[in-house]
Amino acid sequence: MGGPFWHWFQEPDNLRLVLGIGIAFSLGLVLGIWWKTIARAGREGTGRKGDSAFLKGVQYILTNDHDQAIEQFTKSVQVDSESIETYVALGNLYRSKGDIGRAIRIRQSIILRPNIDPKIKLRALFDLGVDYRRGGFFNRALETFQKVIEKNPSSVETLEEIERIYEEMKDWENAYRTRLKISKLTKGNHAHILAHHLVETGKTLVEEGNVAGARPYFSKAVSTDTGCIDAYLHLGDLHFQKGEFKKAIQQWKKVGEYAPQFTFLAYRRLEGAYARMKNLKPVEAFLRECVENHPDAFTHVALARYLYNEMDVEEALQELENALKLAPTFWEARRLKGEILLSQGKREEALDAYQDLLEHLNVPYLRFQCSQCGHQPVDLQWQCPQCRKWDTTDLVHSTEGGTPETTPSKPMIPVLEETNRGG
Numbered sequence: 001m002g003g004p005f006w007h008w009f010q011e012p013d014n015l016r017l018v019l020g021i022g023i024a025f026s027l028g029l030v031l032g033i034w035w036k037t038i039a040r041a042g043r044e045g046t047g048r049k050g051d052s053a054f055l056k057g058v059q060y061i062l063t064n065d066h067d068q069a070i071e072q073f074t075k076s077v078q079v080d081s082e083s084i085e086t087y088v089a090l091g092n093l094y095r096s097k098g099d100i101g102r103a104i105r106i107r108q109s110i111i112l113r114p115n116i117d118p119k120i121k122l123r124a125l126f127d128l129g130v131d132y133r134r135g136g137f138f139n140r141a142l143e144t145f146q147k148v149i150e151k152n153p154s155s156v157e158t159l160e161e162i163e164r165i166y167e168e169m170k171d172w173e174n175a176y177r178t179r180l181k182i183s184k185l186t187k188g189n190h191a192h193i194l195a196h197h198l199v200e201t202g203k204t205l206v207e208e209g210n211v212a213g214a215r216p217y218f219s220k221a222v223s224t225d226t227g228c229i230d231a232y233l234h235l236g237d238l239h240f241q242k243g244e245f246k247k248a249i250q251q252w253k254k255v256g257e258y259a260p261q262f263t264f265l266a267y268r269r270l271e272g273a274y275a276r277m278k279n280l281k282p283v284e285a286f287l288r289e290c291v292e293n294h295p296d297a298f299t300h301v302a303l304a305r306y307l308y309n310e311m312d313v314e315e316a317l318q319e320l321e322n323a324l325k326l327a328p329t330f331w332e333a334r335r336l337k338g339e340i341l342l343s344q345g346k347r348e349e350a351l352d353a354y355q356d357l358l359e360h361l362n363v364p365y366l367r368f369q370c371s372q373c374g375h376q377p378v379d380l381q382w383q384c385p386q387c388r389k390w391d392t393t394d395l396v397h398s399t400e401g402g403t404p405e406t407t408p409s410k411p412m413i414p415v416l417e418e419t420n421r422g423g
């Protein structure tokens with residue numbers, strides 16, 4: 001029964017795809033499946049009672065009714081316990097419902113069958129690995145996927161699963177090694193992923209206090225992917241910590257070259273550090289160059305903060321006006337404006353600035369969104385937590401009067417964070 005379903009059902013992605021498709025398309029599929037099965041049954045004279053329950057199950061999948069689908073598939077296997085494809089479908093349904101325990105037992109029952117087609121067995125092993133991962137049993141998932149790789153070393157989807165687990169376990173060195181293997185098997189842009197794995201390894205070493213050990217990872221990340229701005233940020237940090245401010249700024253300038261929209265991550269690093277810096281000239285030169293090349297609201301605010309630090313109040317306020325002209329809803333610019341005015345004893349004007357601030361408080365100037373899956377993280381993350389793609393999160397600027405679809409509880413000014421987040 002159901003040869004054509006077999007390959008189709010084997011793929012969890014296909015199952016997911018179908019679950020997400022509308023009724024119209026579903027109807028076409030169902031009719032097609034009915035037709036093929038009836039034709040086959042007629043040809044081969046193998047129509048079985050279990051088939052009708054199986055087909056009902058398929059219909060329920062197409063209408064997204066998982067509980068009914070499970071009921072029908074269970075009936076189908078009671079009539080015909082040899083039908084492996086039904087077990088596979090059942091396992092996938094249990095997994096999609098989060099009933100990982102049942103999904104795992106079904107895969108195991110398939111694997112243990114005698115005389116089973118090796119391809120089907122291997123697929124069940126892969127599915128078992130996915131179930132383990134979904135259940136959070138990372139070590140067992142890894143062991144299972146390794147068994148699949150022993151049998152089929154060029155299985156990219158298995159290597160991607162392994163890489164994903166290492167990433168979730170923050171075992172960045174193994175994630176890197178796995179991505180290297182993938183890069184030898186399939187075309188695509190692997191350099192930026194490899195670079196991120198290297199940077200994350202370096203960040204872990206920095207956290208452990210091994211700064212000297214971290215540096216080669218950041219440098220290798222840059223030579224792997226010249227556009228890896230997270231690497232420049234952290235190379236800059238290393239210089240900064242040693243008081244080599246000029247060298248730090250040199251690294252951060254690269255961020256402006258490759259991804260000017262993320263230069264604010266460098267500005268953040270400068271904040272609060274002015275008191276420690278003996279010579280601020282390189283900072284001023286850097287900020288003025290940024291205003292020249294990339295005059296966004298962030299840059300104007302960064303320059304304003306520098307100028308305020310230098311006691312140049314008038315020019316600082318002018319920079320804030322420039323920022324607010326570009327981005328009237330920019331929360332930080334209004335707050336700094338109020339702060340500066342208050343410090344100058346201009347209470348009335350400060351109150352006005354704060355009044356404006358209140359009006360714009362729930363309209364974030366910045367939102368982040370994954371270009372791949374649309375996920376909107378609260379702060380910048382190099383790897384989307386939803387679709388797990390690297391470098392897909394970008395800034396979404398709100399424009400004056402435009403209300404964002406979702407209103408986050410705090411202004412979206414990214415903070416410096418340790419792990420794989422924008423910092």
Ligand SMILES: [Zn+2]
Pocket residue numbers: 370371372373374375384385386387388389392
């Ligand atoms: Zn995403």
